[in-house]
Amino acid sequence: MLSERQLRILEAIIVDFIDTAQPVGSRTISKKYPLGISSATIRNEMADLEELGYLEQPHTSAGRVPSELGYRLYVDSLTNLHTIGTEQKELIQSLLLKRIIEANDIADQSAKILADFTGLVAVVTIPQFNKCRLANFKMVKVTDTKVLLILVTDNGIVKNVQLGISNTDQYILDKISDTMLSFLMGETIKNIDVRLISKLKEKLSSFGDIVDYLIPILKDAFKNLDDNEIHVAGEQNILSILEFSESERAKQIFNFLKSSENLKALAQTMDTSKLSIKIGTEIGIKELEDCSVISSMYKVDGKNEGKILVIGPKRIDYGSVISIVNYISNTLSDLFSGIYL
Structure with missing residues (x-):
């Protein structure tokens, strides 16, 4: 001691x-x-x-x-944690809330805010969409050859999928959408599998060719609504960090950050507790031995689903960065629980 x-x-x-x-x-x-x-x-x-x-x-x-x-x-x-000022809180909320459109938009904006506020590299993973429950389902005719499928979850996450359906009136799309919504509402995206979708053909048999064309597309669409998408911002900040001014060291970190698989692996190594801080060799990744990683979980529907990470040198203002990470993590949890919706 x-x-x-x-x-x-x-x-x-x-x-x-x-x-x-x-x-x-x-x-x-x-x-x-x-x-x-x-x-x-x-x-x-x-x-x-x-x-x-x-x-x-x-x-x-x-x-x-x-x-x-x-x-x-x-x-x-x-470390004495800093307290984020009222102006900073209002700025973070305004930057996030003005773009409540899709989970990807929220994650992308969160990464940019983290990178701007800390001057470091920020990584945000989006929630597992396929574990959310379906709350709304709508098909909208965009052109004579394009239809937009809109999926909305129970916690307000929105996903858009473009479909190539030609010469179909909107009222027919509405009928199909209403029938599918009544059949699928409350189901998790994960549970809307091939067997369940096939049963819809009986419910929608009167729409013939449209349904035959739509079902395989929906199967692929649901299958591709996968988890753990990675959003990165602030990679260029590495160039302004004194410790990484050596070109070889910066190149090593840049190459690591370019791989989404590397970043997914890094996110998985961080603890599932509210806040995790790993320094240098504690990270367990050779390319990041000169770095520190601060991460936090945020919740969707009361469960730990997404992660935010800040990557920088060992010489960072830990108190300030931790306070920003914590605040954005709490804001995302509120956002995905519907408090701001």
């Missing part, structure tokens, strides 16, 4: 390093932080913290920088 004095010195070093990206010396700490102890005492404590593995010294004559162990202790027991 570290002493209270060692904890205060470690916190001061980490706060200063996060702010300046420069190794921190004892004189800097004694001048900038009112710890009430001499520079010599700070220097001795820093040497002890280095020996214990909480600090590292990049060069013999340089100051110290936090190690992974130091960051972990800081995150677990020292």
Whole structure:
């Protein structure tokens, strides 16, 4: 266990390093932080913290920088979470709520907000649509050759699927839609399988060729309404991060972020608790050994369904980023539970 004095010195070093990206010396700490102890005492404590593995010294004559162990202790027991101001809350809500159209829109906008507010890389996974219950089903004639299928879930998620149906009057589409809705309402998308859809042919037998053409399309449409879509924003922020200024390091992270499979795997490694923070080698992915990942779950229908992640260097303002991640996570949970609908 570290002493209270060692904890205060470690916190001061980490706060200063996060702010300046420069190794921190004892004189800097004694001048900038009112710890009430001499520079010599700070220097001795820093040497002890280095020996214990909480600090590292990049060069013999340089100051110290936090190690992974130091960051972990800081995150677990020292970080004072920032409080998001009213203006920030209103801005986040307005940016999200103005685009309540589809789950993809919400996820895309959330990733952009996270990236803009943190200056880091943001990843958002959308809820598993096929676990939601069908609340509305509508086919709308767009042109003589195109029909838009609109699926709405019980928590307000909307999915649009374009169908190639020609020369069909809207009133016929309405009759088909109404019949299918009455038959399928309340079913989970996952349960609307081949067997269930086939039974609809008996209910809609009077529509003949249209139904024969529509059923296979609907089977494919339902099958393709899959889960775990990934939305990424802020990849370009890597270029402005000092730790990633080396082209090879930035290229390594860029290549990792380009793969949706990599990002899905990363999301799955994060804990299913409300908040998860992994630093460096804790992530378990070679390409991200110089990074930290902060993630949180958000809920759909009372269950943990989606994840948001922020990826950056180890040297980030953890308190600020965590508070933003938490607020957006809570806002998404409210949004998908229908509070803002």
